Amino acid sequence: MKPAPKSETELLNRALDISGISLRELADELSIAVPQDLRRDKGWVGQIIEKHLGAQAGSRPEQDFAELGIELKTIPVSHSGKPLETTFVSVAPLVGIHGLTWENSHVRHKLSKVLWIPVEGEREIPLAERRVGAPLLWTPSQREEDMLRADWEEIMEHIALGNVSAISARMGQVMQLRPKAANNRARTRAYGTSGRTIQALPRGFYLRTQFTAEILANHFI
Template identity: 25%
Template sequence: MIYETEQALLYKANGARGKTFREIDQHGRLDSKRSRGALGQIIEESFFGYEVNSNAEADFANLGIELKVTPFKQNKDKSLSAKERLVLNIINYMTEAEKGFYDSSFWKKNQKLLLMFYEWKKELNRGDYRIIETILFEYPEEDLAVIKSDWELIQEKINSGLAHELSEGDTQYLGACTKGANKNSLRVQPYSKELAMQRAFSLKQSYMTALIRQYISKEKLVNFSTLQELQEKSIKQLLNERFSPFIGMTMEETAGKLNIQVNPKNRSAVPNLISALLGVKGTKLDKIAEFAKANIQFKTVRLQPNGKPKESMSFKNIDFEEIAHEEWEESYIRNYFAETQILFVVFQFDSEGALRFKGIKLWHMPAQTIERELFDYWTEIRRVLAEGVIVTQTKKGMENNFPKSNFNGVVHVRPKGADGSDTVQLPDGQSITKQCYWLNASYIAEIVSDLDE
């Protein structure tokens, strides 16, 4: 069926709200082993009445609109988030290299999206997932400025013969995600004989979560930058501009300049400083649009006078049941560091013991480090779990045989419980003090070392 206007298409799409995939499916796809998981195909065939295809043009070509069916989930704190990134079209390295942004495969296929959101629930059969919201989405001008910059960065790597070095961490909103069953899904690229992983353009999971927060949860996100700024500079450049006038100041001096009150001993001191110096005083960092959409999370680093961090940096407590059964490509630790940008806000103690702002570093873990050191560490944790965790009593307390900080110099696991009685159960039934992922202090020192340059 041909929909002549956007209004007609959206009217039809809105008719799916509240319906389950089982109610929509007219071709038995839910019960077909060949099309398992193809919920989008059910919408295409049974709801809109067109044949499934892999055309380069948009699904509703006469309107320039691409259909995307995408899941969200409710978190433990009742907030909503995207369950996954939104995968768009495959990147053909050989032809994409010749394109400009507005004649690129990404733009021609995805400039307008009909987004149909369904709620994923672990306890439900996929046929019982229900369509909750439908929107006709066009990129806001501020977002488009960032996405265009992201596309140009991807394009630059392709044109430099570096498609094999593409990483989702390279960009802010628009990613180049791997697309294939395994590492054997390799493709030729121009300007290099080295094969590159097959990749697709994608809207990052954090970007999709921001859309869900805006359109379903009705949250209001606040921009710290203007459209003109985003058209002229990257988010990284804008952050450096905002922070640089305060280098060398103590927290109290910075607060005075910003006309706010802070207690350096309070955990909210640094977030409050950040929002104030970004010009959105009082806004929680996860409510800042650029932070939410690009998945920028801040971490405070306190350096000793010699430039070494006072301590390693903790992340999430480990779910041992999860890590014992997950695959590497879907593992928490891989996806966290592949998809998260960390804004290191760095302070250093001077010779008199005063803590002074040294600078910022917007960082993501290099893809090589993720696939080498991080993968090796994850593999070693799984080996220890499979062979049996050995817990021994020492003078310092209970110790285990998980790999220590000298394993590969990047990451380690150690306790982060309230006390020794704050425990978690291992897959073999033993109880152990809650353990957490930590980035090594020495590795953090390397990351922020260029602040001295």
């Protein structure tokens, strides 16, 4: 694993260096075996790219390149460059949210500056043969941040009112709330409609594919 990059330029140069490289080549450099598929190794692609770029956060709730204020997001794309799945942002707080605003939210912090790394994701391409695309360093425009804020505030209002179980994936224009757990038995504390805490499935914020597709299209087209 490489040491953390000391500057934004160094990080971008590392990302450009792996652009066009197959996942097998990246794994071989680190003496890591490539899994047959991602069914049991969903985070494998992101982890191997983290190692090559020198991301240090791991599972800690901070940006991947905290010293640079940059979050890393790998994104599987189709032959035409369209995202193939939603993008996880962060776990949603379901209790202890008094005084929480968009400005001091974990979601805004994570999305303040993102290094997007597209990776071929079509299922017919064997995992080892999938290639890494050109990087994109993105900061939300005012319009994009306004949309993210509106969705976050709507979702958090429902959480604060104890309506977490009524929040569906259809809510939100560019960002949605979905269960985020290893299985359906996982539980965490949340507010109920009475104001008392209840047990609920952990939830996470995800960016919709239409939103990430627009981000990629604005940069690459």
